[in-house]
Amino acid sequence: MALNTFEKDNIRFMKAAILRAKTAAKHGETPVGCVIVKDGQIISSGRNKRENGKNALYHAEIQAIDKACKKLGGWRLHECDLYVTLEPCAMCAGAIINARIKNVYFGASDTKAGSFGSVINLADLPYNHKPVIHSGLLSEECSYLLSDFFKQLRCHKQMNKSSSEIKALPEQ
Amino acid sequence: MALNTFEKDNIRFMKAAILRAKTAAKHGETPVGCVIVKDGQIISSGRNKRENGKNALYHAEIQAIDKACKKLGGWRLHECDLYVTLEPCAMCAGAIINARIKNVYFGASDTKAGSFGSVINLADLPYNHKPVIHSGLLSEECSYLLSDFFKQLRCHKQMNKSSSEIKALPEQ
Numbered sequence: 001m002a003l004n005t006f007e008k009d010n011i012r013f014m015k016a017a018i019l020r021a022k023t024a025a026k027h028g029e030t031p032v033g034c035v036i037v038k039d040g041q042i043i044s045s046g047r048n049k050r051e052n053g054k055n056a057l058y059h060a061e062i063q064a065i066d067k068a069c070k071k072l073g074g075w076r077l078h079e080c081d082l083y084v085t086l087e088p089c090a091m092c093a094g095a096i097i098n099a100r101i102k103n104v105y106f107g108a109s110d111t112k113a114g115s116f117g118s119v120i121n122l123a124d125l126p127y128n129h130k131p132v133i134h135s136g137l138l139s140e141e142c143s144y145l146l147s148d149f150f151k152q153l154r155c156h157k158q159m160n161k162s163s164s165e166i167k168a169l170p171e172q
Numbered sequence: 173m174a175l176n177t178f179e180k181d182n183i184r185f186m187k188a189a190i191l192r193a194k195t196a197a198k199h200g201e202t203p204v205g206c207v208i209v210k211d212g213q214i215i216s217s218g219r220n221k222r223e224n225g226k227n228a229l230y231h232a233e234i235q236a237i238d239k240a241c242k243k244l245g246g247w248r249l250h251e252c253d254l255y256v257t258l259e260p261c262a263m264c265a266g267a268i269i270n271a272r273i274k275n276v277y278f279g280a281s282d283t284k285a286g287s288f289g290s291v292i293n294l295a296d297l298p299y300n301h302k303p304v305i306h307s308g309l310l311s312e313e314c315s316y317l318l319s320d321f322f323k324q325l326r327c328h329k330q331m332n333k334s335s336s337e338i339k340a341l342p343e344q
Contacts (some may be wrong), residue, residue: 056247056271057238066229075228090294091270094263094287099228113299115266122262125291128284 013037013083014107014138020047020060021085021145027052031145034084036061036068036077036101043080044068059090060084063100085142087114087135093122097129105134107142124156182277185209185255186310189279192219192232193257203317206232206256208240208249208273215252222261224277232256237271248272250317257314259286259307265294269301277306279314282336 003011020033024047027122032048046063047162050056068077078100086106088096093115096104104116104123115122116133123133175183184302185207192205196219204220218235222228233256240249250272257279260268268276276288276295287294288305295305 050247053243054246055238056249057234057241057267058247059270062229066227069227069229074226075222075230077228089266089270090287090297091263091266091300094261094266095254098231098261098263115262119297119299120292120294122292125262127262127291 009040009059010105010137013042013081014085014105014142015043016042017060017083017085017107018043018138018141018145021142024060025145025149031149032060032084032086034064034082036064036080038068038072038077038080043071053109057091059089059092061088061125064094065095065101069099078102081105082131083137086110087116087118087147089113090115090119090122094130097122097127100129100133103132103134105137106118107137107139108146109139180305181212182255182309185214185253186219186257186279186314188214189232189255190310190313190317191256192217193314196220196232197321199271203321204232204256204258204302206236206254208252208254209235210240210249210252211245215243231261232258234258234267237267237273241271253277254303255309257317258282258290259288261285262287262291262294263325268303269294269299272301273303275304275306277309279309279311280318281307281311282313326340 015048016035017033017136021031025031029048029051035042035045042069044064046060048060069075081103082096082101082103083105087106087110109118111118117135123130189205189206193203197203201220201223207214207217216236216239218232220232221230235310241247249329252273253275254273255269255277259282283290289307295302
């Protein structure tokens, strides 16, 4: 089935978010990437940097919202849409509500922290703004990024453990 | 009734947060102030800067958490307590959960956006950390700061409106 322009754009923007998530993984961070779009153009992006940045606030969405506010010179992003590879946590969902972002597209669901449908849907509560939530865009690709990252992490840990055990063996 | 050291400290820290809120008001911002405490010492503080900073993220708690992470060199603030004059919104409540802050003391409740008891209590949901929430510390003083600020704002607007109307009168 042929995709219309709107659907093609959505896929293009989520693929741009996926690229940022892959960059996060290359830096040893849980792969989450985000872009913010206004008038059909990406105006800012972010990727998860919590471990290397040593900061609880350094989620992909927060980075992207910060840059978008600086770029547009105001705190209201009501003409903007946000694309993120993983369902936003409460902090990021709250930031999206505060920034008045119009539409949110996310890929993979997050059963542990997701706050636009999994643990709770903050967009359903009576805050002063309700973004429209679109879940599951390229969800398989976004989920695979995460499962592959954690699989590789477990392998590295196992290898390091085996290597330590070999070193700890008594000399013959 | 005499206060014990713990109660005296709590009041001292909330009064420090109130000072930051007053500074916010002097700059024309909704008066909200916050301090973060570790081992009985204030290690960081923040005040609302959303309007002048032109950024949706510039809430008092976010400023304080950002500084505390930078000061301690890590994203886990699990040995820290946070004092804030107004009940945190969803973004700030989420940031507090993400940063693993132990105790949260807030003054005034926020019926429109408060996310530790008013609109919802995010500390009751099954996220991977549950801060202990203490509401109503110096609540009258914190609430007065806000009501006084909005009262003055309305007066200024009324004066500006009257002044415009006088200017708009036809010359005699």
